[in-house]
Amino acid sequence: MNVINVNEASKRKHVPLETGIPASLKLSDLTARVAEVAAIAAAHAGAVDRDARFPIEAITAAKKNRLLGVLVPTEFGGDGAEIHDVMDMCFALGRACSATAMIIAMHHVKVACITRHGRGTAWMENMMRAIADDQLLMGSSTTEGNNGGNVRSSAAAAEVADGKFSLLRDASVISYGAECDGIVTTARRAIDAASSDQVLVVLRKADYDLEITQGWEVMGMRGTRSTGFKLKAEGLAEQVLVESYDKIHKESMVPYAHLVWGSAWTGISASAVDKAQAFLRKVARSANGVMPPGAVHFGKAKATLNRARALLTSMGDYFHRIKDDKSALASLEFQAAISSLKIEVSDLAVETVLATLRANGLSGYRNDGEFSVSRELRDVLSSPLMIHNDRIAANMATANLMAAVPTSLRA
Template structure:
């Protein structure tokens, strides 16, 4: 007697490769004009929907690809080789999906099949004018009763928010006695009045269209992700690891793409350039060393998170923070080195086919995307708490 496994299967590597190639081809057609006009990459989002990549993190039983953290990092990195904004839009959506998968409760049955079908692109609403990007506190209060919650929320930065189908918002829990008692609430776009409150004209990351939004409306009380006041646990176990590894993968992909395009040009111009220059070779070596370091750190961190039982320990938190800090320093430095290597024509000019100027502008956001200064201060406290530190 043969037993047939009827469980839904996760995507194969070939399926994932085909989907990424399709999205990347669309992205390449529009990356330059999206950057020039600070325009959201609607064509790339449509491709993410149609290929099913929006459902990468959705378990197979809900119709998704059944991917994990390593898959998210790999796809984000590959998309960012062509356009870092598209990679960041994708990885931040995956972060929201992962929170629903882990802590969505009854929301899973309602939301995850829609995500898998490409119908639900999720945006993160965590920034506030008073707290900046500090995740673990909020000055905006949820009000309501046992059946309904009233949302009234301004966020100065919402990646892709003008184009999102749904939102995960952080707000003070009802009856909170401290701004650190934060809840995570899901809202469909049609449950809210979404008003753009400003423009988006940054140095880099222009295609993310992270304009300020005001969101207001009533949502059912059952649309809380996790428990009221329990967002800290979601932040530590899901949001921070997904963000730091996903962002780092995007930064690495952007720098990898810049190096690949540079090496292709150098090989094509071998006769006119002379590739035996020690200065050129040293610079290429330093670039590769930085990127290999970031790649190894991402892979190690993913491996640790996949095996660890307690992702909240000081040692694991320090490792995850190190991914963000290291990638945000080394990837911009690598591309800056390539600009020096190639000089004015190919390194500095905006209309160069190598797009190093755009990569460098995009990567300048890396130390600011949750401030490195703030993260170092948190790490200092974690070092003092880490019981694994021993005297030599």
């Protein structure tokens, strides 16, 4: 049995994270901090992909630059960042290293759930402080072996009694599960609860043990280390968020996931566009300005990239306007729009990279060389599968039948 026992290490005396950077940094510094992490991520991206290893250098740099607590409110030691700050972060990191970008994106989705739904609970507020102070990397466990990736269905139940909980979960995927500092997981509310009656449970490393059940030998996104585990956890009842997961899912999980994942995927496609532009410029210079036949595909790549950027910016603005309006967040209009965003942006990311491949020709197809888009293509092909686009489309079809048809152009 391959067990990762983290309890002993977690019981050691707490030592504050040494970052060399003050805990209270202004958001005006964020761009420079992200740029430093992106440079380190880019330098190691090839090795991370080749060896299917966790991007330790980039995540260490992210902790040093205090990127993991930016969403935590300032009153709990964070930066009080907004959605666009994290979207820009994930886009920049996506241009550098796909795995780093996706890990940071998934982390921030979990932090958003804690900060937006954990206020008023002492344990959760202390967790916010710990994420900001110690730069804890939070992992996500929302899929189980028998639910086919349906995050709105849980088999395992959080058994709560006498102020404590216990949970035994067969998680088919926990991205960077062996490397994270904590896990946020869905579970049924109780043994006799329906599979859709879910709660969200927040775990520190001292609260759980992991047993590896499945490896991660995949086409792309190899550095996310999305291994399968059996998760055995126990802790205090306060670690179960009071608000139902149904509300958390609509108000925070879905919008943050689709916005920051989409930003990471669009960053990956922007990296491929950069390479296509550099390739075509080099060819044109050596041919007295004559463009190669594949140049026509570069125009398509830029157009689809810009379409994705516009969609993300617009939807980020929309979410920011209504982020505290629970009724608006739960509306069919918003849920359909945010779900459509995920489908459109993931498809556009794939289209963009495929267009750069045709623009670069054999130079893009090669695995070696400065103009290769092999890694970007393999990584971005994960985007339509991460919560499968067909599953989202099927769910939207049912919801759209209930939505009213507009009666005017501006309504």
